[in-house]
Amino acid sequence: MSMRSQVYEWSNLQANANQLRRTTNDLPVAVTANREYDIFTGGLGNNITKPAETTATQFIVIEDIAASPLIGGAVQIRINTTDYFQNPDVTDMSGIPGLASPYPRGANSSIDTALLTAAAVGTQNTLKSFDLYPDVYVLPGQTFQILYSSRDGTTALSTQIVSCFLKYTLYDGPDALIANKLLELGVTINPNNVDWYKRSLIEQQQRSRAVAGGPQ
Amino acid sequence: MSMRSQVYEWDAGRGTAMTALTSIGQRISIFVGGIGNNITKPAETTATEFVVIEDIAVTPSLGTMSSLPAALTVRGLLTGEGADGVDNGIAGPRAYVQVRINTTDYFLDPDNIPNDGIPGAGSPYPRSINFQPSFNLYPDVYVLPGQVWDCLVTFYSDAFAAAVAVEGELQCFVKYTLYDGPDALIANKLLEMGISINPGNVDWYKRSLLQAQA
Numbered sequence: 001m002s003m004r005s006q007v008y009e010w011s012n013l014q015a016n017a018n019q020l021r022r023t024t025n026d027l028p029v030a031v032t033a034n035r036e037y038d039i040f041t042g043g044l045g046n047n048i049t050k051p052a053e054t055t056a057t058q059f060i061v062i063e064d065i066a067a068s069p070l071i072g073g074a075v076q077i078r079i080n081t082t083d084y085f086q087n088p089d090v091t092d093m094s095g096i097p098g099l100a101s102p103y104p105r106g107a108n109s110s111i112d113t114a115l116l117t118a119a120a121v122g123t124q125n126t127l128k129s130f131d132l133y134p135d136v137y138v139l140p141g142q143t144f145q146i147l148y149s150s151r152d153g154t155t156a157l158s159t160q161i162v163s164c165f166l167k168y169t170l171y172d173g174p175d176a177l178i179a180n181k182l183l184e185l186g187v188t189i190n191p192n193n194v195d196w197y198k199r200s201l202i203e204q205q206q207r208s209r210a211v212a213g214g215p216q
Numbered sequence: 217m218s219m220r221s222q223v224y225e226w227d228a229g230r231g232t233a234m235t236a237l238t239s240i241g242q243r244i245s246i247f248v249g250g251i252g253n254n255i256t257k258p259a260e261t262t263a264t265e266f267v268v269i270e271d272i273a274v275t276p277s278l279g280t281m282s283s284l285p286a287a288l289t290v291r292g293l294l295t296g297e298g299a300d301g302v303d304n305g306i307a308g309p310r311a312y313v314q315v316r317i318n319t320t321d322y323f324l325d326p327d328n329i330p331n332d333g334i335p336g337a338g339s340p341y342p343r344s345i346n347f348q349p350s351f352n353l354y355p356d357v358y359v360l361p362g363q364v365w366d367c368l369v370t371f372y373s374d375a376f377a378a379a380v381a382v383e384g385e386l387q388c389f390v391k392y393t394l395y396d397g398p399d400a401l402i403a404n405k406l407l408e409m410g411i412s413i414n415p416g417n418v419d420w421y422k423r424s425l426l427q428a429q430a
Binding site for chain 1: 353373
């Protein structure tokens with residue numbers, strides 16, 4: 001289990017302030033416009049115990065990020081103190097819009113908070129326009145944040161539920177060392193290439209044994 | 217029949233139908249949890265079996281808004297309420313599915329603490345225009361010979377039409393390949409060699425053995 005596909009889902013649902021994990025009594029809470037919320041330790045919605053970071057023997061490859069296509073939501077990746085997505089003039093931006101990378105895929109892009117019927121949730125199906133390729137690497141010892149922000153914020157009339165989704169692969173132990181090696185070689189880090197590197201090491205070992213006349 | 221594609225579908229409304237308010241927030245084994253359709257014993261591999269889990273999915277959910285009352289049908293899902301009976305604006309059961317091998321949970325949060333698993337909104341079952349997958353289980357999950365495995369469903373919203381779940385309200389789906397006998401041995405060999413275990417690679421290994429023999 002040294003390469004594992006992982007996901008993290010965040011929503012503005014909570015029963016108490018600074019809540020760890022989900023509970024059965026969670027309710028939607030307001031999202032302030034133009035404020036960045038760290039989905040791991042931002043104090044809003046479900047959080048984890050400490051900032052997301054890799055240990056010396058871990059390597060993370062972020063493969064997908066998505067957000068609800070509502071209230072002008074967007075999602076940014078921050079590695080240590082550097083934001084990944086920038087404007088062409090190298091100024092800060094809010095990140096990938098939920099409309100470009102929606103979660104769930106097929107979700108509605110608007111909601112009529114004045115209606116109290118099922119029709120409030122429109123009939124649109126938002127599909128993705130964005131693919132996170134190349135992937136984003138979090139090297140051993142780095143801290144990373146996923147920041148959700150909303151241009152409009154939730155309305156006072158009725159709080160919309162918004163979510164963020166993160167998909168990544170965690171390489172641990174020997175596989176993290178191989179991931180580092182692949183990075184040095186300029187080879188894309190994915191499970192296939194890590195397996196390829198392992199195979200090439202085994203083949204190399206077998207060849208050296210054959211040359212030395214030792215056991216196969 | 218030594219490599220077989222297999223599926224298992226669990227439904228909280230089948231067999232011993234689930235009472236939502238006693239199961240909400242609990243981890244439910246889809247194999248032997250005593251709720252919904254179950255099997256006779258925990259899922260495990262024998263010494264001559266190797267299982268590769270390729271996909272897991274669960275009933276999706278959709279966040280709407282706080283003022284939407286419970287029991288409305290939004291995109292085929294009922295809006296629900298929390299265990300305290302307060303409307304939460306969530307359509308669907310807000311369900312997650314975790315894979316457990318022996319006593320180890322597969323999906324972790326970034327702080328290395330096991331989480332609830334894959335959200336239904338990320339890997340929905342059934343898939344539809346409204347709910348499409350954001351997640352695919354790659355790399356696959358390997359269950360080695362002699363290991364016990366389980367899929368655990370947790371849901372946080374009481375989005376059910378009645379006190380007892382009916383068919384289709386909360387479902388889980390697992391797709392796996394079962395390698396048996398000589399193919400399980402080959403699967404072990406491929407694992408040692410760092411090669412992904414799939415039917416194509418098992419066949420490739422067999423062919424290379426035959427070629428070496430000829």
